[in-house]
């Protein structure tokens with residue numbers, strides 16, 4: 001199995017363009033199911049998760065593939081969709097597959113989607129997705145590990161999520177676009193990926209108001225048309241590359257990303273001592289000065305993203321003084337901690353809190369990627385650990401980072417993949 005080998009010690013310097021957002025792309029791909037015809041997504045990242053969604057769309061009867069001209073354009077022709085079942089083997093590979101439920105039941109009145117099941121970073125139930133679809137009048141049954149949702153026409157309704165759920169908001173938002181009448185989604189997620197989905201749905205003909213607030217209003221329409229949409233830059237990839245600047249005391253500019261989406265991450269990098277500049281197309285982090293311990297609390301947008309928690313923790317292992325990292329979004333998202341400890345980090349865990357005491361140096365060691373963002377944290381640590389850090393199970397990284405070793409190498413990292 002592939003491994004990534006990093007030899008630590010190089011300062012990262014330079015400019016790098018980020019890929020399109022993985023999480024946006026997955027939701028936008030599901031939304032293509034709502035329209036009869038060919039939708040096109042430009043700037044889509046070439047990732048395992050995107051390929052997994054393509055495979056699922058094809059299993060449903062769509063023609064879905066990369067369009068070879070640019071290498072980053074996806075075409076999804078949902079006119080031939082004739083199978084409404086998302087099988088266990090595809091859904092268990094990637095939870096985001098569950099987002100086909102809303103579009104299928106809204107457009108075809110019928111969907112059978114495997115329950116995603118447990119996942120390394122916590123239980124991650126889908127009760128809120130189901131609650132939302134039931135509020136719109138879908139009949140939902142759980143049978144043999146599958147969610148069966150049927151409807152003879154969804155009806156707009158007022159619903160309130162019990163907690164903030166990104167994919168849950170997206171699933172229900174997609175369904176509501178074709179429901180009769182008005183839907184009000186209270187306690188909606190405000191993540192940029194929800195806003196981008198609403199933007200694409202609006203281009204398709206949906207009537208959506210106040211996406212990006214916690215109360216989204218949708219007026220249902222009879223049908224949606226296929227569109228062409230350019231995916232926004234990936235804010236987590238951008239944050240990861242800027243964290244790489246911080247941990248290597250380097251100077252990195254990321255481009256192709258709206259810096260307002262990075263604000264909570266930039267704020268924490270500033271607080272620990274890095275210099276941050278933003279411009280219309282990106283952000284720059286210069287980190288040659290003194291760095292100090294900080295407090296990081298993950299929260300739904302606009303709070304600090306849980307998807308950046310492992311990476312910021314890697315940075316904090318080497319600052320002067322102590323830091324506290326509190327994980328409030330997922331209950332089991334500290335699997336990178338034992339691996340960082342293998343590299344010499346001083347971290348103690350207590351429930352949802354990690355106490356990180358800065359050390360002088362990390363030392364290279366073999367480590368194992370346990371999930372997508374944990375693996376990014378390990379790569380960052382490897383960039384500064386003395387000697388060699390060998391990261392195994394890199395398929396986790398390939399789920400969400402396009403060409404990460406080439407990007408880091410272009411900034412001066414000593415990193416390669418061994419196959």
Ligand code: UD1
Pocket residue numbers: 023024026095096122123124125126127128129130163164165166167168193306307329330331
């Ligand atoms: C999305 C992102 C993921 C990110 C997460 C939080 C995608 C493909 N993935 O995941 O990268 O880490 O948002 O920003 O976009 N929950 C329930 N019931 C539900 C739904 C969620 O209890 O029905 C809980 C989850 O277990 C979790 C919390 O809500 O503790 C937030 O999860 P959610 O926002 O739904 O995450 P995802 O949308 O799956």
